[in-house]
Amino acid sequence: MNYNEMGEGGPPDRLGGSTGFLLAWVSAQAGERYGAALAAEGLNAHHVGVLTLLTGGPMPQSRLSERLGVFKPAMVGILRDLEGMGLVQRSPHPTDRRALEVHLLPEGRRRVQAIEAVNQRVTDEFFSPLTAGERDVFHRLLTKLAGRPPTKE
Amino acid sequence: MNYNEMGEGGPPDRLGGSTGFLLAWVSAQAGERYGAALAAEGLNAHHVGVLTLLTGGPMPQSRLSERLGVFKPAMVGILRDLEGMGLVQRSPHPTDRRALEVHLLPEGRRRVQAIEAVNQRVTDEFFSPLTAGERDVFHRLLTKLAGRPPTKE
């Protein structure tokens, strides 16, 4: 279902009453905006996922696949992109010669900061219908639904 | 990004702090559960969208495509499915001989009620981490984000 094309003003009346449907629709709208902002940077969600994970330190390619829920063949292309942009580097794993360890290059770290700025801007715009207090509540409720201990951004 | 495979307990730490990411992750989880429940009924989101829209009365095929944001060629298959299940019927449009008007059959109306029961059950389960009051708040905040006048389920 293409929630983004379902009408200009919002979801159809007869479907918009369900909380689950609303959740899907709002999330699709947000994804559309984030995606467009990232595309302007030449990146997609996969790229951002990899870069963000690597801020915690280098990681073998196989763990990146696991952590992001991306199949290994797809990860090959993602890393080729990022390496082509000079954002990451693949180097031999110190002990396992089958594996490649993926490092975040300085340019990649700068890009992560740029992404965070974009994220902040899009978030501020997207959640502008809510007051600051409402945003906190929304974040807290999402955290509860995600089944994690509540932590604030 | 396959948000459903990103770990059993929740989104990765380094990504889960952003409200936008949390929204995408929670929505993907919900979609996964709704999708599984619908699949057990032999339906998908497109089928449900069509059936739900038709509860308001018959509609030409072209308007169904518009309202659901589904391309016309895809709608052909969706309606073939639903007609095969005996849930809808396509009949000649009274005035425009190019068009086909799609009607909800009695069996289709019963199925809509079954879907609503499934929806209610999955919703209750999915939002069980929230109190009743929190669910209302969540629904209201989603409605504000969807840019519609607040209406309750």
Added chain:
DNA sequence: TATTGTTATACTCTATAACTATA
């Protein structure tokens, strides 16, 4: 000339299989 519904086709994403080189 434009629109409805259809078929045919292309393109993107995602998933699986199979191969190599290691372990």
Added chain:
DNA sequence: TATAGTTATAGAGTATAACAATA
């Protein structure tokens, strides 16, 4: 025998093109 990374391939899902019938 199993795993890491790769290539090749298959499959959904989705978008476009083109057509016949009608407006």
